[in-house]
């Protein structure tokens with residue numbers, strides 16, 4: 001296989017991702033493996049030497065009663081028992097916004113792939129309605145509302161972390177997407193969902209709800225990243241921290257009942273087909289992790305991807321490693337130190353496979 005970083009071809013379907021079964025739990029190293037090893041010496045660094053890490057519910061007081069795990073806050077389980085695995089604090093919100101910037105670069109500055117242009121920009125008698133499911137900090141919904149002032153954008157989430165100072169055509173609602181949606185049939189022109197891996201037990205049910213609430217002729221779009229890091233040239237070796245990241249996530253998804261490698265398992269496109277969408281289109285991208293690509297654009301994307309992970313590695317893994325897999329906080333911290341070294345090593349040409357899937361609800365039927 002080639003080790004040329006420019007072999008990554010944005011937009012071109014890649015070779016199929018290794019089957020998730022290959023990442024069986026037998027290849028997961030125990031937590032003690034990391035605490036008994038010296039952390040590798042500094043190698044080529046991507047980010048420099050310094051450690052950068054240092055159904056619709058109305059808002060009520062109880063939704064702000066966050067759960068706390070090892071000092072990090074997570075969404076309240078008072079309103080809905082949806083389980084979600086990253087904190088909802090400032091540190092994780094910043095990481096999430098960095099990833100948003102990275103994904104905007106992946107899309108050449110655009111916010112979506114579905115062929116919406118005419119639908120959304122040409123407004124005749126009424127505004128177009130857009131839904132962003134699991135909106136997080138709301139950054140995508142806000143950017144979309146800014147770019148399309150005639151669209152009415154609603155972002156939903158189980159954490160009320162969105163800003164209040166938003167464009168007048170953008171609003172946020174608390175809503176558990178895994179329960180029956182309260183929106184009327186055919187309500188939205190366009191439904192967007194991004195980075196819901198590890199949150200959804202039943203993808204076909206989610207896409208059925210999106211289908212019901214989408215207008216005939218409207219579009220639904222999903223964008224997900226694989227939690228498994230891969231390399232095409234063997235530079236990411238088995239047993240290394242980046243290799244273990246994916247294995248632990250995959251195993252935890254099985255135990256948690258919410259798959260993490262929805263890209264590797266092809267769950268989303270399958271759910272689009274089962275729901276009845278037509279013109280289903282897939283677009284794939286190998287997102288480099290770190291500044292290793294020679295190609296300037298890919299290098300920039302890789303550096304933002306790394307920054308988004310590095311900003312809050314603890315937030316990305318603490319719940320999964322500690323609550324689901326049973327590691328202590330200290331074991332997690334030592335693993336993170338090993339991982340951080342490898343993430344900065346430009347000799348390791350790691351990437352995460354990303355996949356966008358969009359489809360249209362038939363006009364009739």
Ligand SMILES: C[S@@+](CC[C@H](N)C(=O)[O-])C[C@H]1O[C@@H](n2cnc3c(N)ncnc32)[C@H](O)[C@@H]1O
Pocket residue numbers: 075082083084096100133134135136137139140156157158159175176177178193194195196199
């Ligand atoms: C990784 S973040 C992605 C945020 C946003 N879509 C983005 O791409 O910037 C996942 C978000 O999904 C939300 N989420 C998880 N489970 C959910 C559920 N059952 N219903 C609604 N939102 C959910 C989380 O609270 C979190 O804000």
